[in-house]
Amino acid sequence: MRDGKRCYYIDDSVYHTYSGIIFDHCQYRVKAFKRGTAEICTIFGQTGDGMDTIAQSEELPELEIDDLLYSEDIGAYSNASSTWFNGFAPAKVGHVNYPA
Numbered sequence: 001m002r003d004g005k006r007c008y009y010i011d012d013s014v015y016h017t018y019s020g021i022i023f024d025h026c027q028y029r030v031k032a033f034k035r036g037t038a039e040i041c042t043i044f045g046q047t048g049d050g051m052d053t054i055a056q057s058e059e060l061p062e063l064e065i066d067d068l069l070y071s072e073d074i075g076a077y078s079n080a081s082s083t084w085f086n087g088f089a090p091a092k093v094g095h096v097n098y099p100a
Contacts, residue, residue, distance in 0.1 A: 002042070005040060005041060005042055006039060006040075006041040006042075006062070007041060007042045007043075007044060008041060008042070008043050008044065008060075008063055009043075009044045009045070009046060010043060010044070010045065010046065010054070010069060011046050012045060012046065012054070013045030013046050013047050013052050013054075014045050014051065014052050014053070014054060015045065015047060015049075015052065016045070016078075017071075017074060017078050018045065018054050018071075018074070018078065019078055020074065020075065020078055021054065022051070026074075027055075028054070028055070028071040028074060029055075029058070029071060029072070030043055030054060030055050030058045030060065030069050030070075030071050031060075031069065031070055031071065031072070032060050032061055032063060032067060032068070032069050032070075033067070033068045033069075033070070034061050034063065034067050034068075035061060036061030036062060037061060037062075038059040038060055038061055039059065039060070039061075039062070040057050040058070040059055041058055041059075041060050042055065042056050042057070042058070043055045043058055043060075043069075
């Protein structure tokens with residue numbers, strides 16, 4: 001919690017999949033597969049860098065470790081502009097089948 005708002009750190013970053021936030025000034029909606037009462041929260045990336053903020057006002061249910069999040073329509077260049085910032089490897093690209 002920070003200033004009364006729930007905050008999450010995820011294993012991605014504005015230096016990885018969410019690089020469009022820095023390079024293209026995109027704002028991606030972050031959604032959860034988990035259902036529940038939503039509350040406004042902030043989502044930070046994994047690097048510990050002050051600019052690694054993915055969303056400041058996203059409505060998500062209360063999350064636990066290993067809950068999955070996603071963003072739609074990020075685009076192909078998110079992976080192309082990924083870096084190894086602070087030693088974190090870019091996200092792996094692949095196909096995942098999620099339960100319906």
